[in-house]
Amino acid sequence: MKKxxxxxxxxxxxxxxxxxxxxxxxAAAFDQAVSLLFIDDGVFQIKKNQxxxxxxxxxxxxxxxxxxxxxxxxxxxxxxxxxQSGLTVQDLCLPVKLLARNQxxxxxxxxxxxxxx
Amino acid sequence: xxFTLQINSSPxxxxxxxxAYRFVCxxxxxxxxxxxxxxxxxxxxxxxxxxxxxxxxxxxxxLWSALSQAHSIDLVICVSAAQRRGLLHPDEAQRQGKLDKDxxxxxxxxxxxxxxxxxxxxxxxxxxP
Numbered sequence: 372m373k374k375x376x377x378x379x380x381x382x383x384x385x386x387x388x389x390x391x392x393x394x395x396x397x398a399a400a401f402d403q404a405v406s407l408l409f410i411d412d413g414v415f416q417i418k419k420n421q422x423x424x425x426x427x428x429x430x431x432x433x434x435x436x437x438x439x440x441x442x443x444x445x446x447x448x449x450x451x452x453x454x455q456s457g458l459t460v461q462d463l464c465l466p467v468k469l470l471a472r473n474q475x476x477x478x479x480x481x482x483x484x485x486x487x488x
Numbered sequence: 489x490x491f492t493l494q495i496n497s498s499p500x501x502x503x504x505x506x507x508a509y510r511f512v513c514x515x516x517x518x519x520x521x522x523x524x525x526x527x528x529x530x531x532x533x534x535x536x537x538x539x540x541x542x543x544x545x546x547x548x549x550x551l552w553s554a555l556s557q558a559h560s561i562d563l564v565i566c567v568s569a570a571q572r573r574g575l576l577h578p579d580e581a582q583r584q585g586k587l588d589k590d591x592x593x594x595x596x597x598x599x600x601x602x603x604x605x606x607x608x609x610x611x612x613x614x615x616x617p
Contacts, residue, residue: 373608386572390529393568397600401608484613487496 374404376479379413379488383423388416388431391488392438398484399441406445406482407438409467410452410475413488417446419464432464449475491515492610493525494603496617498533499548505534508616509551516559524562524606525552527595531616532570535563537592549592556594563595564602 375398377391398405409417416435423430438444448467453459460467470478479485493512497504512522527534534548541547556563565575577597578589591597607613 375607387529390569394528394600394603397604401601401604403604403608484607486494486613486615487617 372403373484374406374482375484375486376406376408376482377486377488378408378410378479379416380409380411382412382415383421383428383431385428389429392431392434394486395438395443395488396441399438399443403484404445405441405443406447407443407488408447408449408470408475408478410449412452412456414448414452414456414458414463417463417465417467418458419462436464447478489611490521490523490609492523492603492606492613494613494615495525495527495531495534496529496615498530499539499546500533501530504616505531505548506546509548509555511614511616512555512561522559522561523610524564524602526603526606527563527565528569528600528603529566530573532565532573532575535565535570535575535592535595537590539592549595553592553594561594562606564606565591565595565597566603567597567599570597 377395395405417432421432446465446467447470449472450469451472493508495505495508499505515522534552536549539547539549552563555561575590576586577591581588
């Protein structure tokens with residue numbers, strides 16, 4: 372088993388999120404340890420109360436919430452990114468652990484396969 | 489060392505594809521093994537047979553085909569990413585009543601599992617975003 376880390380750094384944009392989720396679910400389907408790290412505008416991906424249909428997008432927060440079914444439940448958010456986005460953990464649809472910016476490099480090093488989300 | 493690569497950007501979207509190609513060439517020169525290259529997202533555009541850039545520009549599908557043939561590198565294009573963007577395996581094209589044979593030599597179309605499997609077998613996974 373390898374430790375996969377998907378780093379999600381951009382806000383939702385249709386196919387791009389779906390393709391990240393497909394790869395996340397594929398790694399999980401191979402019984403790998405999968406973690407997700409949300410940084411920069413990536414935190415908006417898991418904001419509650421989105422209205423994606425108005426932009427012709429799929430409701431991807433529902434897929435993020437369903438990742439637990441695949442045993443993907445290690446979700447991390449960079450504290451500074453969350454502050455800059457004006458959100459708090461209460462605004463997010465996933466139960467996340469917060470990491471300070473100065474912990475991110477060390478955290479990434481704990482993983483073997485690092486992929487952009 | 490054994491390497492697996494994932495390429496996410498198209499040949500025309502910037503330098504990433506070229507860096508990936510140069511990186512693979514250098515790995516081979518240095519005696520490393522490149523078992524599989526997985527083309528995902530916009531990276532699937534590397535596999536179009538009929539890409540016809542002007543003669544003084546690089547033709548990526550030809551470069552990859554030649555590299556694959558010379559060094560037995562498995563070039564895998566993600567099926568879901570490819571179908572979204574109109575690149576179909578000849579069998580699938582026929583099934584859907586489409587005629588083109590767009591996939592360049594040396595490439596094959598398969599699923600995301602191929603990428604995960606290759607990552608597990610490799611010492612390093614390198615992603616070119």
